[in-house]
Amino acid sequence: MGFDKWKRLGETFLAVALVFFGKQLWALPETSIFAPVSTPANAISRLAVFVLSIAAGIFITLSCLTLYIVVRYRARESDKNLEPPQVFGSTEIELAWTIIPVLIIVVLFLTTAGVLFGLQHKPRPASALNLVVVGHQFWWEFRYPELHITSANELHIPVSANQDSRPTYMKLTSADVDHSFWVPRLAGKVDLIPNRVNGLWVDPHTPGVYLGQCTQLCGVQHAKMLLRVYVDTPEQFAAWVKQQQLPAAQQESVGRQAFETQACINCHNVEGTPATGRFGPDLTHLMSRSTIGSGIVENTPENLRKWVADPATFKPGCLMPSMHLSDQQINDITNYLVSLK
Ligand code: CUA
Numbered sequence: 001m002g003f004d005k006w007k008r009l010g011e012t013f014l015a016v017a018l019v020f021f022g023k024q025l026w027a028l029p030e031t032s033i034f035a036p037v038s039t040p041a042n043a044i045s046r047l048a049v050f051v052l053s054i055a056a057g058i059f060i061t062l063s064c065l066t067l068y069i070v071v072r073y074r075a076r077e078s079d080k081n082l083e084p085p086q087v088f089g090s091t092e093i094e095l096a097w098t099i100i101p102v103l104i105i106v107v108l109f110l111t112t113a114g115v116l117f118g119l120q121h122k123p124r125p126a127s128a129l130n131l132v133v134v135g136h137q138f139w140w141e142f143r144y145p146e147l148h149i150t151s152a153n154e155l156h157i158p159v160s161a162n163q164d165s166r167p168t169y170m171k172l173t174s175a176d177v178d179h180s181f182w183v184p185r186l187a188g189k190v191d192l193i194p195n196r197v198n199g200l201w202v203d204p205h206t207p208g209v210y211l212g213q214c215t216q217l218c219g220v221q222h223a224k225m226l227l228r229v230y231v232d233t234p235e236q237f238a239a240w241v242k243q244q245q246l247p248a249a250q251q252e253s254v255g256r257q258a259f260e261t262q263a264c265i266n267c268h269n270v271e272g273t274p275a276t277g278r279f280g281p282d283l284t285h286l287m288s289r290s291t292i293g294s295g296i297v298e299n300t301p302e303n304l305r306k307w308v309a310d311p312a313t314f315k316p317g318c319l320m321p322s323m324h325l326s327d328q329q330i331n332d333i334t335n336y337l338v339s340l341k
Pocket of ligand 1: 135136137138178179180214215216217218219221222223225
């Protein structure tokens with residue numbers, strides 16, 4: 001291959017790489033740490049850019065020096081059988097390449113520690129909303145102790161604007177194994193560990209839906225433990241709270257009887273009914289959620305029906321078994337679930 005061909009190949013490669021990585025960086029997908037909307041995520045994003053800039057600086061400096069040396073001291077025709085001058089040891093150079101990296105590491109360590117401690121020891125303002133997050137195999141439980149609301153998988157929190165600061169302070173723990181709560185645009189990762197309570201706070205400035213996911217391997221369905229965080233305007237949040245505090249739809253239907261005479265009620269809670277199970281998600285206002293199975297499929301009657309018939313259709317290995325119900329029972333239970341608005 002001639003020089004021109006190599007040059008063209010190199011240019012094509014560079015163009016493809018630029019398009020690919022450029023797209024990754026600037027498309028800013030819904031889970032990018034470079035599109036923060038909350039103070040902790042902002043601090044982490046800034047720190048990441050700072051660390052990456054230092055790393056890029058080192059990379060560029062070393063690449064340029066290497067290129068310079070390769071070209072400047074390349075083997076020449078006139079060098080045949082000649083040995084270059086041999087140099088043994090240089091205190092100045094050795095000191096330089098020891099002290100400079102140590103200084104860089106000290107700077108990186110101090111800035112990282114500063115961000116970590118700054119975020120962790122931020123005092124909790126009186127206006128904060130308290131939230132308890134419990135990780136389960138393979139779903140999320142959300143409790144609002146002061147509001148007397150229990151929900152699952154889809155989190156609603158208020159926006160926290162500067163003039164109307166209302167951050168959310170979470171206490172995170174686990175009912176079984178280790179999980180990890182990560183919504184990259186809101187905050188860093190925090191592990192949920194059995195018999196331990198960890199803390200996390202967020203103060204999202206922009207209403208919207210922010211996605212996240214469990215980031216600690218917790219079993220077969222770890223990858224399908226998705227998080228949806230709805231950051232509501234104050235009015236939206238008030239309306240949501242009001243709706244969630246209502247008792248469950250109390251219809252005396254065939255469906256309700258089917259639900260309450262099957263194993264469903266051992267694991268699921270429907271407020272104000274004999275269903276008081278705590279092992280699975282609270283279903284009191286099931287239909288107010290847009291997805292089921294911790295975000296794996298849309299919450300539609302067809303999907304609910306498939307889920308009730310056999311949860312393994314969507315989530316093989318999930319802890320809710322197929323109850324081997326008759327078609328009639330499945331229809332009745334689905335109808336009841338659909339009524340839980
Ligand atoms: Cu829960 Cu991974």
